[in-house]
Amino acid sequence: MTDHVTGLVCVICGSSYPAGEAGYVCPKHADVGGGNEGILDVRYDYELIGSRISRESLAASHDTTMWRYRPLMPVAADAEVPPLAVGWTPTYDSPRLAAALGIARVWVKDEGRQPTASLKDRASAMALVKARERGAEVVTTASTGNAAAALSGLAASIGQKNVIFVPESAPEAKVTQLLAYGSTVALVKGNYDAAFDLCMEAAEEFGWYNRNTGFNPYMTEGKKTAGLEILEQLGWEAPDAIFVSVGDGSIIGGVHKAMKDASALGWIDQSPRIYGVQSAGSDYMVQAFESGEDVLTKAPISAATVADSISADLPRDRIKAMAAVKETNGAYLRVSDDEILAAIPLMARGSGVFAEPAGAAAYAGLVAAVDRGLVGSGDRVVVLSTGNGLKDIASAIKAVAAAGSEPMHILPTLDSLKAALKK
Numbered sequence: 001m002t003d004h005v006t007g008l009v010c011v012i013c014g015s016s017y018p019a020g021e022a023g024y025v026c027p028k029h030a031d032v033g034g035g036n037e038g039i040l041d042v043r044y045d046y047e048l049i050g051s052r053i054s055r056e057s058l059a060a061s062h063d064t065t066m067w068r069y070r071p072l073m074p075v076a077a078d079a080e081v082p083p084l085a086v087g088w089t090p091t092y093d094s095p096r097l098a099a100a101l102g103i104a105r106v107w108v109k110d111e112g113r114q115p116t117a118s119l120k121d122r123a124s125a126m127a128l129v130k131a132r133e134r135g136a137e138v139v140t141t142a143s144t145g146n147a148a149a150a151l152s153g154l155a156a157s158i159g160q161k162n163v164i165f166v167p168e169s170a171p172e173a174k175v176t177q178l179l180a181y182g183s184t185v186a187l188v189k190g191n192y193d194a195a196f197d198l199c200m201e202a203a204e205e206f207g208w209y210n211r212n213t214g215f216n217p218y219m220t221e222g223k224k225t226a227g228l229e230i231l232e233q234l235g236w237e238a239p240d241a242i243f244v245s246v247g248d249g250s251i252i253g254g255v256h257k258a259m260k261d262a263s264a265l266g267w268i269d270q271s272p273r274i275y276g277v278q279s280a281g282s283d284y285m286v287q288a289f290e291s292g293e294d295v296l297t298k299a300p301i302s303a304a305t306v307a308d309s310i311s312a313d314l315p316r317d318r319i320k321a322m323a324a325v326k327e328t329n330g331a332y333l334r335v336s337d338d339e340i341l342a343a344i345p346l347m348a349r350g351s352g353v354f355a356e357p358a359g360a361a362a363y364a365g366l367v368a369a370v371d372r373g374l375v376g377s378g379d380r381v382v383v384l385s386t387g388n389g390l391k392d393i394a395s396a397i398k399a400v401a402a403a404g405s406e407p408m409h410i411l412p413t414l415d416s417l418k419a420a421l422k423k
């Protein structure tokens with residue numbers, strides 16, 4: 001039973017649909033600009049939820065996965081969930097990063113430790129539960145790579161057939177993951193947006209369960225568990241700011257949803273400011289934030305960035321993504337690809353967390369925000385490191401080279417070592 005879900009509400013027109021009857025998007029707005037913008041937001045009966053879960057019950061919980069928040073998620077209490085342990089990733093206090101930036105506290109939440117090594121596992125775990133609910137034979141998604149790997153790995157854990165669409169340019173490690181997990185993989189000649197459009201068509205044509213970001217309303221509900229964990233792991237003392245890298249804008253929307261849930265339940269007094277970070281080469285949201293353009297009508301851009309996970313011509317979840325920043329007094333920030341690459345060793349050395357470019361981008365955004373005075377010396381800040389550095393080793397190699405780091409080449413003798421160490 002999901003009696004705690006009161007309905008699904010269109011983010012454009014506010015129409016509400018009963019949970020059992022809603023499709024993926026609002027039928028009245030399914031085709032604004034052809035981008036399926038009428039995404040739905042899951043709404044809850046917080047009074048009922050508050051009778052089932054509390055900060056105290058969570059403290060006593062032995063569930064060290066995202067499903068510890070199950071009463072706050074759109075799934076039945078007895079729904080079977082995939083066995084891979086998704087969620088409850090550590091949030092590391094990183095005093096050397098805080099000192100380097102001159103701010104009170106910095107924490108890094110390490111999503112690279114998820115089963116398939118990115119935050120996307122949270123959404124894909126949710127997708128599989130919903131797909132099972134509908135008795136879907138095949139589940140599909142398009143992805144820049146990580147959402148695909150997440151769906152692929154979690155599907156493998158329960159033997160669920162799946163078909164994955166990724167752009168031809170996806171990093172090798174990500175594509176290899178898909179093949180190892182046994183997915184049917186389509187490498188699409190074109191970018192993520194092309195893969196997305198084809199996947200949407202195929203899902204419709206073949207009746208596959210559609211996990212696509214900015215279309216399937218439940219993905220936000222999976223991703224929000226990262227935000228809930230941040231709050232719980234900080235003892236429900238909300239940080240002042242959270243930095244999130246943004247491609248489609250689904251993660252940042254999920255983090256915002258967590259803050260709204262926690263506020264509605266009286267678990268926090270005030271939402272942190274949420275900052276969205278994009279590459280200068282894929283800055284649709286930053287452009288819209290700066291110009292005040294309506295994201296419903298703003299045309300796609302032509303995206304290109306080293307941070308493949310946040311490369312998007314048209315952020316699919318842009319309405320929720322803009323609300324996340326505006327409603328919390330945050331901002332959208334632009335960083336260069338060089339700044340993103342530089343952030344990989346900076347964050348690795350300052351916290352021990354090795355991130356892929358899109359994960360390090362959040363830290364690059366924090367550096368930029370401190371420069372611009374958006375974050376001050378008293379601020380307590382969380383950086384959401386969304387994916388593992390080993391996902392994209394080619395970029396990591398560039399990053400350490402740019403940082404001037406190279407190994408010592410030595411003979412297998414102490415003398416040779418001593419000579420090298422002197423240099």
Ligand SMILES: *Cc1c(COP(=O)(O)O)cnc(C)c1O
Nearest residue numbers: 146247248249250251358386387
């Ligand atoms: C998907 C992804 C992002 C961006 O998330 P969106 O929901 O597309 O904004 C950031 N970092 C990593 C590692 C990702 O895989």
Ligand SMILES: [Zn+2]
Nearest residue numbers: 010013026029
């Ligand atoms: Zn609508």
